[in-house]
Amino acid sequence: xxxxxxxxxxxxxxxxxxxxxxxxxxxxxxxxxxxxxxxxxxxxxxxxxxxxxxxxxxxxxxxxxxxxxxxxxxxxxxxxxxxxxxxxxxxxxxxxxxxxxxxxxxxxxxxxxxxxxxxxxxxxxxxxxxxxxxxxxxxxxxxxxxxxxxxxxxxxxxxxxxxxxxxxxxxxxxxxxxxxxxxxxxxxxxxxxxxxxxxxxxxxxxxxxxxxxxxxxxxxxxxxxxxxxxxxxxxxxxxxxxxxxxxxxxxxxxxxxxxxxxxxxxxxxxxxxxxxxxxxxxxxxxxxxxxxxxxxxxxxxx
Numbered sequence: 001x002x003x004x005x006x007x008x009x010x011x012x013x014x015x016x017x018x019x020x021x022x023x024x025x026x027x028x029x030x031x032x033x034x035x036x037x038x039x040x041x042x043x044x045x046x047x048x049x050x051x052x053x054x055x056x057x058x059x060x061x062x063x064x065x066x067x068x069x070x071x072x073x074x075x076x077x078x079x080x081x082x083x084x085x086x087x088x089x090x091x092x093x094x095x096x097x098x099x100x101x102x103x104x105x106x107x108x109x110x111x112x113x114x115x116x117x118x119x120x121x122x123x124x125x126x127x128x129x130x131x132x133x134x135x136x137x138x139x140x141x142x143x144x145x146x147x148x149x150x151x152x153x154x155x156x157x158x159x160x161x162x163x164x165x166x167x168x169x170x171x172x173x174x175x176x177x178x179x180x181x182x183x184x185x186x187x188x189x190x191x192x193x194x195x196x197x198x199x200x201x202x203x204x205x206x207x208x209x210x211x212x213x214x215x216x217x218x219x220x221x222x223x224x225x226x227x228x229x230x231x232x233x234x235x236x237x238x239x240x241x242x243x244x245x246x247x248x249x250x251x252x253x254x255x256x257x258x259x260x261x262x263x264x265x266x267x268x269x270x271x272x273x274x275x276x277x278x279x280x281x282x283x284x285x286x287x288x289x290x291x292x293x294x295x296x297x298x299x300x301x302x
Contacts, residue, residue, distance in 0.1 A: 051090035058095035070098040073145025074112040120153040144273040148173025167228040177209035182241035229253040230286040239269040262297040
């Protein structure tokens with residue numbers, strides 16, 4: 001029998017997924033937009049009324065000069081991870097793009113599983129393409145889970161990457177990996193994934209705390225000059241554990257605990273990206289520091 005805590009967390013995850021699906025009900029004026037060339041969407045991609053989501057015609061404005069690249073987490077994809085946050089940002093004037101990376105042969109839905117070094121190269125090519133189609137000089141990156149950690153490999157190992165990125169915002173990033181127990185909880189949150197993927201997931205192995213990949217990545221520091229870093233964590237994260245391991249304790253990094261902004265928040269690892277508008281509000285603060293306003297429980301109404 002499941003313990004009370006386990007039942008509560010499973011119920012929270014299920015609620016998060018249900019609410020996330022509800023966000024896909026867009027106004028009648030919304031229309032489908034093609035993903036950038038060379039990127040295969042996992043499902044039809046939404047286009048918001050303002051700004052754009054995976055819309056090559058979206059032109060960055062003077063107020064929002066940098067397009068936002070959304071990087072999904074392990075077992076996520078370019079649509080499922082961002083069905084809430086992408087329209088939220090687009091409606092506020094940002095040009096928004098999301099990619100699929102780390103795809104394994106024969107697996108159509110669960111991405112972010114291939115070697116992280118290869119995923120880093122995919123992100124490098126994607127950033128170059130977004131800059132080319134928008135004419136922007138820099139992008140901002142917002143990533144969830146592995147998507148908040150993998151871009152650090154891109155920034156450290158690809159020539160000129162730091163000149164192309166203004167800010168990296170991580171939602172529950174796997175900065176220092178996780179315990180094996182935490183990572184395997186991902187299978188509980190995505191029914192059917194274990195049967196398909198067990199033994200075939202290099203990225204999961206690389207995200208185990210103390211792995212050779214993370215040891216090398218973090219050995220000479222977590223950040224690179226010229227990029228602003230923000231980490232947004234939740235106390236109730238059941239995947240990247242302990243949650244404090246997500247923080248980057250280096251000069252110039254902003255570490256935020258969601259419950260310090262809204263003590264009532266029960267968001268866990270999935271919900272912080274899927275449905276938590278307080279976390280999203282804090283993302284916009286990181287993307288636009290000059291226009292930042294305090295994030296509180298009332299930010300759900302913004």
